[in-house]
Amino acid sequence: MNSCKKIALIGCGRISRRHVEAIQTNPSLKITVVCDIDAGKAEKLGRELGVPYITDYRQLSGVDVAAVLTPSGMHPKHAAEIAEQTDTPYVLSEKPISLTVREALELFSRIEKAGKTLLPVYQNRYNPLVAMIKELIDSGRLGKIYMFNCNVLWNRNDDYFKIDWHGTREFDGGVLYTQASHYVDMLHFFFGEVDQHRGIGGNLRGLDVFDSVAANMSFTNGVVGSLNTTVSVYEKNYLTEFTLIAEHGTIRLTGTNLNKIDFWNVEGMQRPDMDFTIDHVYGKGHDTLYRYIANDRFEMFPSKEDVLSGVRLMEMLSY
Numbered sequence: 001m002n003s004c005k006k007i008a009l010i011g012c013g014r015i016s017r018r019h020v021e022a023i024q025t026n027p028s029l030k031i032t033v034v035c036d037i038d039a040g041k042a043e044k045l046g047r048e049l050g051v052p053y054i055t056d057y058r059q060l061s062g063v064d065v066a067a068v069l070t071p072s073g074m075h076p077k078h079a080a081e082i083a084e085q086t087d088t089p090y091v092l093s094e095k096p097i098s099l100t101v102r103e104a105l106e107l108f109s110r111i112e113k114a115g116k117t118l119l120p121v122y123q124n125r126y127n128p129l130v131a132m133i134k135e136l137i138d139s140g141r142l143g144k145i146y147m148f149n150c151n152v153l154w155n156r157n158d159d160y161f162k163i164d165w166h167g168t169r170e171f172d173g174g175v176l177y178t179q180a181s182h183y184v185d186m187l188h189f190f191f192g193e194v195d196q197h198r199g200i201g202g203n204l205r206g207l208d209v210f211d212s213v214a215a216n217m218s219f220t221n222g223v224v225g226s227l228n229t230t231v232s233v234y235e236k237n238y239l240t241e242f243t244l245i246a247e248h249g250t251i252r253l254t255g256t257n258l259n260k261i262d263f264w265n266v267e268g269m270q271r272p273d274m275d276f277t278i279d280h281v282y283g284k285g286h287d288t289l290y291r292y293i294a295n296d297r298f299e300m301f302p303s304k305e306d307v308l309s310g311v312r313l314m315e316m317l318s319y
């Protein structure tokens, strides 16, 4: 039986609510302190949760996990400083882990030197349909994997890009980082490291970053495929789709967040009845990842190699 783990939330913005809900579903976890440089936000969340707040994460002490929920481009600095300057053993970082390979490498090296562990948040890995496909690929039941096609066709309206760091080169990075990074991670989860890639980005909306990217790639295991992603769909999110072409089967997942099996033709295997509804814009993956933390299943988080290959791909296709 594991003892109750103490969690600190660093950054009390929008995604912090999802972390609070996910942590609260698990009786083996408790939030003991919250932190934001905006004292008003920290104080408000601290009051709601009945815990103290701080405005400088370097004051953290005695927590098991610090969850870094600050703007994307700040993750490497914040995660590394928490690892180095506090006694926190596990530093969880929201996606994307970093906007550049240089910073990602430096982050891993600083975390390792400090003797701490980085827990990257890519909760789409824990989507039951994604986990099922991963198992099928790894079990060999699908035979050789030939090809995939992944489309992430979403909407972020102009008001979204008026919010402070959104759409900036320094802190956001663009569609591959902020919206599609879960699917970049999923491709690594399924196929390993990227070998070659070619991509073209579009920014007709006049942002500092690409709002649309069309990319083709191959993996070191020979799988080829394409990832097309945009935040410029008219009015609302349209869909996410993933098609897998393999020696012994063809599968297409779809829905706003890959929550439905749209096509299934797999040798010797009936279509599983696993469709689910998305009752939360972020999905339920955060609940699962906090369950893994509660149960010391740290191996369920993405590997350093997957994270670095993903950041390499995102960086090369985004700037």
Ligand SMILES: NC(=O)c1ccc[n+]([C@@H]2O[C@H](COP(=O)([O-])OP(=O)(O)OC[C@H]3O[C@@H](n4cnc5c(N)ncnc54)[C@H](O)[C@@H]3O)[C@@H](O)[C@H]2O)c1
Binding pocket: 010, 011, 012, 013, 014, 015, 016, 035, 036, 037, 038, 041, 055, 057, 069, 070, 071, 072, 073, 074, 078, 094, 095, 096, 121, 123, 178, 282
């Ligand atoms: N996993 C997911 O599905 C998912 C979904 C949404 C957002 N995110 C990620 O979560 C991160 C935060 O997104 P958000 O929408 O909550 O942003 P946000 O702007 O609403 O919140 C960020 C907060 O960090 C605070 N902050 C900045 N510097 C700080 C510092 N030095 N110390 C403490 N707090 C600091 C800001 O004051 C702000 O309150 C982003 O990287 C985003 O990509 C992940």
